[in-house]
Amino acid sequence: MGCTVHTTTHALSHTERAHAQRATLYGPSLHLNHQQTSSTIFAPPRNMAAAGRRCLSDLPDELLQRILFLVPGKDAASTSVLSRRWRSLWLASGAVHLDSRRFVNKQQPERNRKKRARRDDDPPRNNTNNMLLHRVDEALFAATAPITRLTLVVADDGDDDLELHVEAADVEDSYRSRKGRRRLSFGAMSSSVLRVLRITGSASPSPVLPRGTFPRLGELHLNRCTVPLPDLQSTIGAAPKLSTLHMESCCLKQQEQEEGVPVWRLRRLVCPAVSDLVFADCKFQWDHEQIGLELDAPGYFRHQT
Amino acid sequence: MEVDKGKGEAEETRKVAEADRDTVTLKSSDGKLFEVSKEAAARLSTVLAGMIAGGSIDDNGTDLKQIGSEALENVVDYCNKHANSIPSAALISSSISFNTAPFKEPEEWERKFVDRLSHDALFDLVEAANFLGMERLLDVTCHKISEMMKGKSPDQIREVFNIKNDYTKEELEEIRQELAWAFYDD
Numbered sequence: 429m430g431c432t433v434h435t436t437t438h439a440l441s442h443t444e445r446a447h448a449q450r451a452t453l454y455g456p457s458l459h460l461n462h463q464q465t466s467s468t469i470f471a472p473p474r475n476m477a478a479a480g481r482r483c484l485s486d487l488p489d490e491l492l493q494r495i496l497f498l499v500p501g502k503d504a505a506s507t508s509v510l511s512r513r514w515r516s517l518w519l520a521s522g523a524v525h526l527d528s529r530r531f532v533n534k535q536q537p538e539r540n541r542k543k544r545a546r547r548d549d550d551p552p553r554n555n556t557n558n559m560l561l562h563r564v565d566e567a568l569f570a571a572t573a574p575i576t577r578l579t580l581v582v583a584d585d586g587d588d589d590l591e592l593h594v595e596a597a598d599v600e601d602s603y604r605s606r607k608g609r610r611r612l613s614f615g616a617m618s619s620s621v622l623r624v625l626r627i628t629g630s631a632s633p634s635p636v637l638p639r640g641t642f643p644r645l646g647e648l649h650l651n652r653c654t655v656p657l658p659d660l661q662s663t664i665g666a667a668p669k670l671s672t673l674h675m676e677s678c679c680l681k682q683q684e685q686e687e688g689v690p691v692w693r694l695r696r697l698v699c700p701a702v703s704d705l706v707f708a709d710c711k712f713q714w715d716h717e718q719i720g721l722e723l724d725a726p727g728y729f730r731h732q733t
Numbered sequence: 734m735e736v737d738k739g740k741g742e743a744e745e746t747r748k749v750a751e752a753d754r755d756t757v758t759l760k761s762s763d764g765k766l767f768e769v770s771k772e773a774a775a776r777l778s779t780v781l782a783g784m785i786a787g788g789s790i791d792d793n794g795t796d797l798k799q800i801g802s803e804a805l806e807n808v809v810d811y812c813n814k815h816a817n818s819i820p821s822a823a824l825i826s827s828s829i830s831f832n833t834a835p836f837k838e839p840e841e842w843e844r845k846f847v848d849r850l851s852h853d854a855l856f857d858l859v860e861a862a863n864f865l866g867m868e869r870l871l872d873v874t875c876h877k878i879s880e881m882m883k884g885k886s887p888d889q890i891r892e893v894f895n896i897k898n899d900y901t902k903e904e905l906e907e908i909r910q911e912l913a914w915a916f917y918d919d
């Protein structure tokens with residue numbers, strides 16, 4: 429028997445769209461050629477095993493973007509100077525990760541400040557968190573692919589009463605269409621594209637959870653945040669596909685006792701779609717006696733305390 | 734006539750045996766054969782799943798001319814050893830874009846699995862995983878590479894990953910100004 433592989437329609441159906449897409453984007457480096465109907469369809473353009481020292485640039489753009497998707501914003505952006513090919517790869521990676529700790533006490537060098545006309549909406553330079561928001565703003569504005577992952581780490585060094593908000597209904601579109609770009613805020617966030625949200629805050633002030641609806645939000649990671657339970661509940665309620673909820677070093681606050689509402693109801697967290705749940709090093713700040721939190725998460729399989 | 738009949742029966746038996754086998758034999762570009770659990774292969778790789786379902790698996794070694802023996806060994810190792818703890822590839826890649834599935838951090842054993850690889854082996858494995866439609870393995874390998882890029886200056890990244898700078902000095906300066914925010918603490 430020859431060592432040949434005959435593709436079937438079935439085999440193709442899984443990958444043909446992906447590969448067809450790849451074909452249009454990266455024609456020459458396409459591995460799988462479906463036009464070829466002879467017996468060995470997996471004939472490679474080159475033999476990977478025979479190549480000498482491999483380098484990152486051997487990978488197709490698609491994979492490099494996938495890698496950049498996981499690289500923090502500043503590092504990702506700075507890859508544009510690597511070589512011509514890398515110039516705009518990071519812009520299409522679909523992710524923005526920024527960490528305000530990277531901006532602490534870093535001033536723009538004089539040469540850049542002179543050459544770049546100062547805009548009205550430039551943040552005050554002494555305000556780290558404003559700076560962070562401004563970077564997010566710039567990164568979102570520059571992005572060429574829909575942002576599906578937004579990661580913000582908020583420094584706890586300042587006195588800034590920071591609220592994280594994203595105003596956009598669609599992060600990318602609203603930033604593109606808006607004339608005078610406004611400062612990024614999470615206030616009325618209603619992101620239809622957002623799938624992962626990580627907020628790393630400080631105990632005080634704590635970032636305020638975004639409000640709005642998140643039809644596709646799959647993961648919510650909160651680190652060092654103080655969150656009123658009702659706020660958390662409303663965020664979870666607005667994210668029907670939220671399957672991962674990770675809270676580390678968070679403090680859950682009780683809501684004001686309302687008349688006629690039983691106490692147990694005030695300490696209940698309902699997360700219907702969550703299957704991966706982590707509460708690590710979390711505190712509960714209840715007014716009265718120490719009562720735990722009642723969790724209603726039919727799908728969860730992991731729970732730490 | 735007798736002989737032909739016997740042959741036919743043998744063929745029949747072979748076919749049945751093939752259908753019943755719980756492993757798949759894969760053949761690397763350099764002709765080495767690897768056995769992988771059929772169930773794991775189908776679960777972790779959309780391409781292998783399609784081939785198994787479509788009956789295009791060759792009992793004597795399904796030819797994967799794209800993949801060298803070292804990469805294929807890693808792929809098979811990943812499938813055979815760790816198949817149980819991984820969600821279905823079909824589930825993860827029900828849509829073509831990686832952007833649509835939330836990225837999950839690699840597990841401890843997955844980190845170890847990629848940590849031991851050389852650069853060459855890692856890049857080969859990324860391509861093999863991409864070629865075979867193994868979403869989870871792609872996540873894990875891409876995550877490893879992204880970790881290697883974090884916190885490094887462009888010069889360091891060029892050195893580590895053997896990237897040739899083909900910009901002119903003027904072009905570089907232009908980009909640095911454009912992206913001042915990414916560089917001003919350099």
